[in-house]
Amino acid sequence: MTVCCVLLTVLSFKFCTPCEHSYLLDLLACVVVFSGGEAAHTAVKRFTGLYTGPYFDPTTTTNITTQLGTHAYLPCKVKQLGNKSVSWIRKRDAHILTVDRFTFIADDRFQAFLVENTDTWTLQVKYVQARDAGEYECQVSTEPKMSHFITLNVVVPKIEILGESDIFVKTGSTVQLKCVITQSLEEPAYIFWYHDGNRVLKYEENAIDIKIEREATQTTVSTLVIYNTRSEDSGNYTCSPSNLDSASVLLHVLNGEHPAAMQRGKNSASPIPAWSHLSMGLGLAACTPPRFAIAVALSLAALSELLAC
Template identity: 90%
Template sequence: MMLMNNINLFLFAVFSGGEAAHAVKRFTGLYTGPYFDPTTTTNITTQLGTHAYLPCKVKQLGNKSVSWIRKRDAHILTVDRYTFIADDRFQAFLVESTDTWTLQVKYVQARDAGQYECQVSTEPKMSHFITLNVVVPKIEILGESDIFVKMGSAVQLKCVITQSLEEPAYIFWYHDGERVLKYDKNAIDIKLDQEGPDTTVSTLIIFHTNPEDSGNYTCSPSNLDSASVLLHVLNGEHPAAMQRGKNSASPIPGWSHLSIGLGLAACTSPRFAVTIALTLAIISEVLAC
């Protein structure tokens, strides 16, 4: 009987000690309520068109709520798992293993850049701010917006994407709205090269151009804006003649005769010089008709 009592006392002491230790750990530490994990980031950088994830690590949250607020317009985006904005790109979820409330922003737009507040419903309120930076890649097709080549010659169209945090999933080329496919390797080819950590180059090669190859060519990467050029395949024409418009410089009728008249003004009376110049100009126009 005495042995059994001693065992019971021992078990009571162990469990009581465990509970006491647990109580000390919970209530007498540096933080007695919710607090933000000091390792939580304050800056997130993402690329236009991708998904952004803004983490907010809250320890010892208890029964308090976590809200996400967009600072530029003070709009409440989410409260716990509930979304309070019509834009369904925004959503909050909890990763319980890390006590992290994460705000997800799908298909990030340039206007999403700015500061976001993670707020805990304590009294007074607790806030942690995260700045979302949106990188907008640049895309261009090298050269002029109008490209002129002789029929039968080869042409290379180079589409260069820079300031990109990740390589595009694909880059498609379109000719007058129809996707360019390299079925015939002897006629056309498309190459993709990674030049440096943030530069991707797609090259469209037409080996032997013909008039049907003329038109609009568009380089269209995944989740990015596109770039276009106009290709002109010449069959004996001169590029300068094709580019001349209504505003092109042209000789003024009778200008040479007016110049003669102005020259005479240096050695005769102005009225006589002007009369001669006008007479020569009229005669020239009549003969031209």
């Protein structure tokens, strides 16, 4: 190959008057002789489809999923940016969030920064809220403008304490309150339990126990165990994970009392049925003979007691 090129070049300088033109032609002939045209095709292909200005990396993601309360990072990889600017725009209200490193929204949860050596302009959304879900536009200040869109999906975990909202137990029994958190991409940093507003601590052995388990990919369970319950254990119990809503139940510790009787005893404003009828009968005394009024009152009271039974 090299010999061919050298010979053709020497001949072109020796026999051609316009040496520059002959030299270029001979070089082209050398390439064709050597590769049968392949090298020429490759040379042309090298200059096909090249970007002369900014362009988005085609491998950049178009979907980001994050959990409520965490931080979200939306990447926008721009090659050959040059002196152009990169802006982030929230599509639902066309609000300009950032331009390069400058923030143009009062919400300081939004910030853009360049990840060095990666050509990636990243939009950070701190403490993501449900309303942050939607489409975001990464725009480059070319003419016309270039845009890359990323959809932010916000997963809202669900939290509940299993069972009824009111729990009735007998004194001395063992109670388990199970708080289940589902659709949680990340395990909570902590889960606190509160009793009537005061944090429950494992301060007494064989009295209270708190267990936390990651049962599945997106499920975390916290169990509060109360041993040998006493009347003072009654009250509101709240399960409160980090960066999430809380869930509550009411625990009623009964001292040999039936739940229905306890609920009836709470309502002190309710009149006693027998006495209501007695007062009604006594009211008749104003317009009837006293002996008749008393008889009616006693009869109504007796009938009321029989119906209550």
